[in-house]
Amino acid sequence: GQSLEQPSEVTAVEGAIVQINCTYQTSGFYGLSWYQQHDGGAPTFLSYNALDGLEETGRFSSFLSRSDSYGYLLLQELQMKDSASYFCAVPPNSGNTPLVFGKGTRLSVIA
């Protein structure tokens, strides 16, 4: 099966940088995704890593180390609107398969 571990809560100051970690245990590895969810909203796709290294998309970057079964989401120049829950997720199989989500990290951005 699959299991993912994330910190439950992180607090950071507006304008700062924050890193949200995710460690996973999977029977096979087919990539690591990150989703953002505001309170009462839908999960929104942020990024996907299949290979080791850093993927950058604007203020958000995602990193993967397959040898360490570890990834992180890096948010730069934090804004108040970044306050949300962030979930890492893995597909248990290749192709268009359902996702297994972590329990999520609640990010609070403070002034």
Place this chain on the structure above:
Amino acid sequence: EPEVTQTPSHQVTQMGQEVILRCVPISNHLYFYWYRQILGQKVEFLVSFYNNEISEKSEIFDDQFSVERPDGSNFTLKIRSTKLEDSAMYFCASSGTGANQPQHFGDGTRLSIL
């Protein structure tokens, strides 16, 4: 940008009643999913659907649940006899063909069982 739409946004139902949650996936997507999220918990997979049939389902998706694609645009989740523990947010998602396609989620239906 195309989006997944879900109706209703909130459904309140008496225990034991049937509910149907509706979703319109993104038009050129072929893979459809239902997930649920109990308040304060993680998103959990229920069922996936491709080529007019269920491709995978989780332990949660028991005989009380069914899915249907009644026409070319809608994708529905039916709960036959609701229980209190079915109270949750239900999300529909869809994805396109090709490797590593992200899943796009609807805004969800909040189901409250009384």
